[in-house]
Amino acid sequence: MALIVQKYGGTSVGSVERIKNVARRIAKWQNAGHQVVVVVSAMSGETNRLIGLAKEIQKNPDPRELDVVASTGEQVTIGLLSMALKAIGKKAKSYTGPQVRVLTDSAYTKARIREIDAHRIRNDLEEGNAVIVAGFQGCDEDGNITTLGRGGSDTSAVALAAALKADECLIFTDVDGIYTTDPRVVSDARRMDVVAFEEILEMASLGSKVLQIRSVEFAGKYKVPTRVLSSLTDPDIPVEQEANSGTLITFEEDPKMEKVVVSGIAFSRDEAKITLPHVPDIPGIAYKILGSIAEANIEVDMIVQNAAKNGLTDFSFTVNRNELDKAIAVIEKEVSPYLEEGGILSDASIAKISCVGIGMRSHAGVAAKMFKILAEENINIKMISTSEIRTSIIVDEKYMELAVRALHKAFGLDKAPSSME
Numbered sequence: 001m002a003l004i005v006q007k008y009g010g011t012s013v014g015s016v017e018r019i020k021n022v023a024r025r026i027a028k029w030q031n032a033g034h035q036v037v038v039v040v041s042a043m044s045g046e047t048n049r050l051i052g053l054a055k056e057i058q059k060n061p062d063p064r065e066l067d068v069v070a071s072t073g074e075q076v077t078i079g080l081l082s083m084a085l086k087a088i089g090k091k092a093k094s095y096t097g098p099q100v101r102v103l104t105d106s107a108y109t110k111a112r113i114r115e116i117d118a119h120r121i122r123n124d125l126e127e128g129n130a131v132i133v134a135g136f137q138g139c140d141e142d143g144n145i146t147t148l149g150r151g152g153s154d155t156s157a158v159a160l161a162a163a164l165k166a167d168e169c170l171i172f173t174d175v176d177g178i179y180t181t182d183p184r185v186v187s188d189a190r191r192m193d194v195v196a197f198e199e200i201l202e203m204a205s206l207g208s209k210v211l212q213i214r215s216v217e218f219a220g221k222y223k224v225p226t227r228v229l230s231s232l233t234d235p236d237i238p239v240e241q242e243a244n245s246g247t248l249i250t251f252e253e254d255p256k257m258e259k260v261v262v263s264g265i266a267f268s269r270d271e272a273k274i275t276l277p278h279v280p281d282i283p284g285i286a287y288k289i290l291g292s293i294a295e296a297n298i299e300v301d302m303i304v305q306n307a308a309k310n311g312l313t314d315f316s317f318t319v320n321r322n323e324l325d326k327a328i329a330v331i332e333k334e335v336s337p338y339l340e341e342g343g344i345l346s347d348a349s350i351a352k353i354s355c356v357g358i359g360m361r362s363h364a365g366v367a368a369k370m371f372k373i374l375a376e377e378n379i380n381i382k383m384i385s386t387s388e389i390r391t392s393i394i395v396d397e398k399y400m401e402l403a404v405r406a407l408h409k410a411f412g413l414d415k416a417p418s419s420m421e
């Protein structure tokens with residue numbers, strides 16, 4: 001008997017029919033002798049709808065009240081799923097995040113989990129229940145409802161699996177695993193049987209939305225065996241078959257791991273660039289600019305400073321697109337005396353594309369190959385940054401899909417990998 005945490009995303013519980021199918025799938029795992037804890041998202045589109053309602057009332061909704069509203073989608077799903085299980089003769093119990101006591105910090109709309117009290121869930125499991133928990137939510141020490149950021153149910157599931165020391169965390173979703181890139185954009189993207197933890201960590205942080213980044217961080221920290229698989233298959237397929245399907249995140253070299261240099265391509269449209277074309281080339285200027293941005297709690301991604309000319313230099317950096325206005329306001333307020341006549345330039349129609357692979361550690365030339373491919377497509381590169389296992393570039397948003405497809409093909413990701421020399 002194993003203890004399994006299963007997470008079902010929005011599409012997987014998007015209708016009553018699908019919720020009934022999820023119940024059948026859970027019952028199948030229980031009938032095979034396993035204990036099952038289930039984490040669910042809101043029905044697809046529901047969280048957007050709720051946030052939309054809040055914005056109709058306040059342009060920038062009060063964060064505490066926004067969490068009160070946004071967290072309700074998941075509460076509907078846990079109730080419906082528990083009923084669906086009871087309707088087929090199974091014992092089930094539903095809990096919201098605060099009821100379990102998923103304790104978080106108080107950072108509304110992007111709270112971090114601090115602790116999970118698992119004893120109640122354990123008791124319910126011992127009594128033969130499937131335990132159904134609302135993802136995406138918790139409460140702070142004062143009992144205020146918090147949410148974990150968009151896509152946060154993944155994190156709820158992996159964190160619960162860690163707290164319960166579950167044997168495996170299964171992330172059921174609307175694709176049958178983790179692909180070399182988003183299959184919605186590149187039709188010949190390929191599913192991987194296994195993916196290295198570091199690779200999926202990079203891909204998630206670089207904008208691939210298949211898993212929320214914090215869920216991957218939890219999986220790494222607590223070594224939670226985590227698998228991404230489809231919820232849209234026949235719910236009655238044998239448990240053994242399902243248990244081996246999808247993509248497993250591995251923490252060590254795995255013989256099944258593909259021996260390739262680039263394993264995947266991530267991309268993100270959530271970027272915006274700020275350029276200060278004329279700032280004085282003096283000690284402390286980067287600190288003046290980026291220090292004030294950091295103080296405003298705005299995350300900066302890429303940074304480029306060019307060689308100085310006549311005592312002036314230009315300075316560019318990227319921020320999340322929805323924080324662009326806030327970042328410009330901070331610069332105007334804090335850095336204005338240093339801007340000379342150049343002022344502030346900004347560009348909100350850029351995208352970031354990243355090639356990721358642990359094979360890049362031992363193989364040079366990936367960046368050069370990327371630049372060649374983009375040159376052949378006549379796509380201009382605006383910024384570049386690299387780490388040990390990735391190379392990221394910024395391009396005009398309108399070229400993003402073209403660039404991703406060209407890179408995916410040129411790195412041979414559409415074909416089953418041969419062995420690396």
Ligand code: ADP
Binds near residue numbers: 011184208211
């Ligand atoms: P859920 O509601 O189940 O959490 P999401 O929409 O959050 O589902 O995540 C699944 C989606 O992630 C897929 O439909 C797919 O379009 C997208 N995606 C992006 N990058 C990848 C990738 N590399 N592999 C698989 N899916 C990806």
Ligand code: ASP
Binds near residue numbers: 135
């Ligand atoms: N319902 C939340 C969202 O749409 C959380 C999730 O689905 O993971 O972001």
Ligand code: MG
Binds near residue numbers: 212
């Ligand atoms: Mg998701």
